[in-house]
Amino acid sequence: MGRVHEYITGKIARGEKLHFTLVDPDKPFTREGLEKTAKLMAEAGTDAFLIGGSIGVTPEEAGEAAGVLKETGLPVIVFPGNINCLTPRADAVLFMVLMNSNEPYYLMMAQVAAAPLVKKYGLEPLPTGYIVVYPDTAVSHMGRVQPIPVGKPEVVLAYALAGEMMGFKYIYLEAGSGSQQTVPPSFPAIVKKYTGLVTIVGGGIRSPEQAREMVKSGADVIVTGTIVEKDPELAVKIVKAVKSPQ
Template identity: 40%
Template sequence: MGRVYEYIMRRLKEKRALHFTLIDPEKQLKKTPGELAEEAADGGTSAFMVGGSTIASSGDMDETILSIKERTDLPVIIFPPGATFLSPKADALFFMSLMNSRNLGFVIREHLKGALFCRKTGVEPLSMGYVVVEPGMRVGEVGEVDLIPREDMEGAISYALAAQYFGMKFFYLEAGSGAPLPVPERMINAVAREVEIPVIVGGGIRGAETARRIVEAGARIVVTGTLIETTQDVKGKVREIVKAIEG
């Protein structure tokens, strides 16, 4: 297994759950990516994800990743909207299938380009099943997704098991960036009880108490992005979440 995967799994053995910080190259406001990353690292985040629903160019990815790596030694993982927006500067790539998309490009075709990219650059692929749950927000629109209804436990479990049976290393439940509500705890719990791979949850997580409940439901990795874009105290907010979830 690759270095980043081993790092994540080692950290998961040490902690009840981990926090990952998502940085969107298109949403940086008053602080540089490096400044955000340094503060989040000081707060206890375990890794950085770089990506978003829409990114102007691969140059934005390069710039953002280099800025982060100048200020922290934590792994930087690409969270790509498509194969056009990859960067050899990253440590790893979430090699993810948007499983409930109607567009085969997001399910498998983009991955053909991504596979060659990983082979040529040495960026570590981290295979992941990725599904979007209501309300879905922008990612649901851009990804042409048939959203999983919030009460559809069986549907979520089916996708998670399919991801595991395909040999994927992670399964991600996404409510959408800026979602008014996170993925339901009942759904997280239903999925976590059925699969052996780590469950990642993102979208609509605005504070430590929400993050704590999500982890108690079964999530092993909690992702926040909008939270750090909308606070001046990145270190403090991340620290609150990390303290609530790590156990």
């Protein structure tokens, strides 16, 4: 596997928990504003930047955001809502299958459309099973998601096992950006117990306590986006909670 995968799994092997900062290049940003946020999050200890959005990202915006974020020296990973988010200025891409989608495009055709571009751009693909738990977010709407029953962690485990058997290295348990609730802690817990997948958890994490709970439940990587936009100082506290859960 490539350098970004080595970077992530190396940290996990050393017992670290990771934090990724999500930047949506569709949200209006100035170079100065983004530089400031990137610097703040990098100094707090975030481990990488994700760039992407469900709707409206132009390749130019993705490229500009990647260029600014790369100045921190941290990896920049595309988190694609679609192929429009791909940019050669990033280091890697979460090469995702939206496993609980009812839409063939998100199960195979997005990947077919993306693969030649990922190759041409020289992006490192990080093979990822993406599971969106709740309805009522941009991602669940765009992705035609079949929600996961919250009281049934064994359902999420079955997806994770299937993903692992197909060769994925990452599983992303997503509540949805801006969600009112996080994914149930029982989800990362069961995935961590029975698979060797790198477990990424995101959506609705707005406090250090929630982040700590996810990490203690087994999440390897915590993603925050909305809170970084709304309250960067609180986002810094969340990073610190991830980095030293107790």
